[in-house]
Amino acid sequence: MSQVIEYEKEGDIAVLSANNPPVNALGVEVRRGLMDGIERAETEGVRAVLIYGRGRTYFAGADIREFGKPPQDPWLPAICDRIEASPLLVVSALHGTALGGGLEVALSCHYRIAVPSTKIGLPEVNLGIIPGAGGTQRLPRVAGVTAALDVITTGRHVQAPEALEMGVLDKVQDGDPREIGLAYARELLAVKAPRRPICDMAKPTPIDFDAAYDAVLRKGRGQLSPAIAVRAVQASCEADDFTAGQARERELFTQLMASDQRKGLIHAFFAERAVSKLPELQGVRPRDLHQIGVIGGGTMGAGIATSALLAGLPVLLLEMSSEAASAAQDRIASNLAGAVKRGKLSPDDQADILRNKLSLAVDYDALSGVDLVIEAVFENMEVKKQVFARLDAVCKKGAILATNTSYLDINEIAQSVSRPHDVVGLHFFSPAHVMKLLEIVVADHTSPEVVATGFALGKRLGKVSVRAGVCDGFIGNRILSAYRTCADHMVLDGASPFQIDVALTRFGFAMGPFAMSDLAGLDIGWAARKRKRAAGQDPRARDSIYADKLCEAGHFGQKTGRGYYVYEKGKRGGQPNPDVLPLIEADRAAQGISPRTFSDEEIVRRYMVAMVNEAARVVGDGVARRPLDVDVTLLYGYGFPRYMGGPLKWSDLQGLPNVLDDIRKWSEQDAYFWQPAPLLVKLEAEDRCFDDLNKER
Structure with missing residues (x-):
């Protein structure tokens, strides 16, 4: 045996x-x-x-x-x-x-x-395939078609009592x-x-499988495996016998095994597990965390505090006034109420957290005993430095000083304190208690145990943590800046923000770039643009001001009710803002641009290739250690369709020579923006791909 x-x-x-x-x-x-x-x-x-x-x-x-x-x-x-x-x-x-x-x-x-x-389940669709050993044929016979489709097409885990009721x-x-x-x-x-x-057993009772197929495909935003699973379950009802149904299941399973979506999802599966395994942290013991501090109780700070509280960590939140602290407490209470509504927290636990785990303060001295403090204040270097000077003075020896900055130079922040080895970037994504990505930004002098503590904290918070180096925007926002610039160029040249959003959501993104900007807050991008312009831009770089005009009018997106879209209370999503297109037309006229028509296919291709090109620079510069770090960042922080595996896996599947051909073609019209990344050129010359780099490290 x-x-x-x-x-x-x-x-x-x-x-x-x-x-x-x-x-x-x-x-x-x-x-x-x-x-x-x-x-x-x-x-x-x-x-x-x-x-x-x-x-x-x-x-x-x-x-x-x-x-x-x-x-x-x-x-x-x-x-x-x-x-x-x-x-x-x-x-x-x-x-x-x-x-x-x-x-x-x-x-x-x-x-x-x-x-x-x-817990039982058939989660194969999450890997781009379907059950291949009879699951789509046996489960419907014991549980019925409707229950079986729910289990198979979602891949969810079912608790034993429910499985008993289902007949499993x-x-x-x-x-x-x-x-x-x-x-x-x-x-x-x-x-x-x-x-x-x-x-x-007898064949199960059939349903309207065409309607089920369409609904599942729509819900999956183009992911094929859940919809193909519907056809496999259909065979349990319509095939001549069980053996014929199994043969149909195997046929569909084999088709999916050969698909790019299966390759993308398998890549995502392994990348998520590899991303936190860093050789430099082997044997490094993280510091103990008993209480953390959060500075700033706005949307981001309240979300970070909520995430920590839900993980069982006591939080001391610092605001500048009692009124601001009270408003922050209300935001946290609202976040916790959402967790209760979703069944993630009991009402008693919510009350206990607010009463015993959350502390409020208006004086920096209150942070003297915390083990780690995360500042989430206004995105301004001088403001950040003032905060860190106060933290340097009051925080105990060994306390970790973390910044949640989205773009700013963490080396400059670290140089402003007496303990740069204790400074690290912990870049959360909004809403911080919901979004799974955490960029751990390692400055020049950040100690390995501080990095290890960042990863340990991310794991405790249920985040997917990615190591990033210091640059403007780190991994995610640096790449975002490039593909968002590409989108802005297409808008100037004739596409509308609304067409671009629709094309990219049809492609598989959770949101288009302009709707995403509304969600994050248009003021964040506005601040970044002003900072870059003040630092001096290359005269060859194309620029636009239509988004600045929205911000100047006080329209920052969802939080103000108006941005690229108009948001009404009680209504899901937004409607296109009628003020946007006239602003774009005025910008075009001022620059002497005659608009042209864009197909959805061209929009998607340009957007994706711009993303890949900048991602290749990020890896080539060492800001991301491996291509998979980029892929995980875009998957978990930027709504990239998981079944494509991430932008660099997508480019491998497309073929790097094809990606470079597009860049070289478009560089004939804009040689500044469409400069091929050196790493792309190198990999093409060596007949290699990004996944080869993942295997090296």
Whole structure:
């Protein structure tokens, strides 16, 4: 027998226990062990087989080390069919998680019992594929089409009580998985319960699958795998028999395995797990954090404080007046109320946090005991330096001084204090208690343990943390500045902000750049433009002032109710602001520009290529250590469609020579903006791609 599947006999029951830590992944040795175990049980005169997992879980899913490699025999579909076909009574006892192939194994058994904390699911769509071992055929037969589509197309985890109601589980019971599994198997044998192969059950009742397909495709903003899953489930109703339905499932699974979306989603999956693994932090112990301080209780500061409070950290929030502190408390209370409404927090916990975990102050001396302080004040270098001077004077030795600046030079801030090794950038994204990205910006003198503490904090807050170097805008906002400039150029040349937003949301972005600017606040970009102009811009750089005119009128986007769009209270989203197009037309006229027509395809291509070109500079300059750092930043902070893997994965899939051809073509009209990044040129010359760089580091 395989060592990862242990075999024993308990009377007339054969027990197959998975012992493949940490999550009993269904690698080839586990699959072989299951096959051998079933065959052995059938030759030894037992009446039933119990399958369960040792350790913390049942089979949690596939072995990620096998992703992208040719499958090895026995394949999981063959294992599931063999278990289901056994003449013995086969029972699974579940605990922990039964996800993907793990749930498919459980569904191939004749009966299923689980402890109450178990979670089941078929999350394959999140990797750009569909269940490929019968999940789309067996689940609808036990749960019905509607419930099965919900589980399969969302990839969500289902708690055991709900799974019991759906018919996926036969029994939920507290106890040790092995013991409750054995007791259940004995109970079934005692009453002479029949084998109950799902493949022999009646076909489920069909629904309007075309409507379901369209709805799922629309909801996924172009992601194919959830919609293709609808067609696989449709086969469970319409195929001639179970075998034909399985064949259709396999056909669709194979199509998706060959798709760019699958490649993009697999890349995103691995990139998220690799992004915080930095060689320089190996063995570095982060500092202890018992209480943090937040300076500034506006939208960003209140969001940062909320995020920390939800993670169980006591927070001391500093404002400049009692009135401002009270307003900040109201914002935090509103954020927490949203968490209660979403079921993330109980009303009692909300009250406890506001009463016992949140402290307010108007005097810097109150920060003397905090372990880390994050300033979230106005985006102005002199204001930031004044704050850090006060912090340097009052904060205890070893306290980490962090800035949430979006653009400013953290080296300059660090040089203004006596302990530059304790200074780090912690760039949250708004709303900070919702957005998952955290850029950890490492200045020249930031100590490794401060960096490690930043990553530890990010993990505690549930963030995806990315290391960034110091430059104007770091990783995300530096790249944003380039592709937003490209969008502004297209507006000057004839496109409208509204056409650009529509084209890019149809492409797969969560929001277009102009709607995103309204959400972030137009004053942020305005401040950055003024700062760059004051520093002196290259005379070859194109500029526009139409957005400045909106800001001069006090229109900063959603927070003022008016920006590129007009927002009405109680209504979702906004309507195009009629003031915008006349401002653009005036800007064009002043620059002598005759507008032309843009297709949606050209808008998307220019926008994406501008993004890739600047991202290549960011990697080439060392601001991002690896291309995957850029991809994760854009995925989690800027609404980039996950199924494309990130801009640099997208460019690999497009082919770097094709990207460079576009840059060189467009440089004939604007040689300043469309300068090829040196790293792009180098990779093309070496016939390499960005993913080659990910593998080097």
